[in-house]
């Protein structure tokens with residue numbers, strides 16, 4: 053008989069936790085209707101149907117708000133790749149499979165309601181947006197053979213990061229309709245984060261050493277799921293400069309709340325592997341904190357210079 057892999061054993065050991073959290077999720081997730089969040093009365097035909105082509109003057113959004121909304125939307129657009137990734141890691145069976153499909157169904161509405169909002173309000177260039185969507189989906193998202201514990205740690209951080217990114221983009225957009233829509237999407241992301249966070253918590257009890265290793269690897273190597281978007285580095289820099297998502301937010305509002313929830317630095321009896329991973333994590337966090345402070349100082353200096361010059 054072939055040996056049972058660590059991931060296969062963990063899938064089995066974690067299944068009762070998945071069942072319990074799927075039930076909790078289904079009870080907590082309120083039904084909502086994406087069409088209720090889109091101001092359809094603002095919509096009109098584009099050029100090929102006898103209307104006007106898009107023009108930047110038509111957008112009520114600032115260039116940075118446009119960039120942030122576009123990055124969030126293109127990230128959501130890559131759902132087929134994310135579905136493939138979690139189906140590979142979690143499988144299609146029983147509670148795991150039920151979660152994979154439920155999660156995919158919930159994620160499915162995020163891209164189309166944000167796109168509907170942007171098209172109806174003429175918030176972004178629809179031609180550029182469509183070309184970028186084609187590009188992102190053809191590039192896809194590939195986590196290769198990432199083991200189960202690493203996938204669980206990554207999606208915990210990623211769901212929280214997308215929650216904060218949607219919520220802060222909504223606030224920044226200065227449009228109450230965009231804010232309401234993105235707050236609703238952020239509520240979905242929050243419930244997803246809670247689901248994965250609880251699985252990591254259970255994994256820490258079952259296998260503390262390997263789970264701490266996975267958490268450390270995913271914090272150290274973290275990349276936003278949209279990092280394959282063309283011009284992502286430049287766009288992320290604009291988003292950080294505007295304070296929508298920056299290193300300080302990443303450190304204070306994404307990484308640390310989860311590490312605290314999991315009690316990462318309080319757990320006892322984590323073995324040599326766990327201690328080693330935790331040491332590396334602590335060192336990395338010290339560096340990240342310093343880097344976040346440097347970025348904030350640079351930004352403040354730049355803002356002060358701009359204010360003095362204007």
Ligand SMILES: [Fe+2]
Pocket residue numbers: 128159162214241
């Ligand atoms: Fe989403």
Ligand SMILES: [Fe+2]
Pocket residue numbers: 159211214240241244
């Ligand atoms: Fe999500």
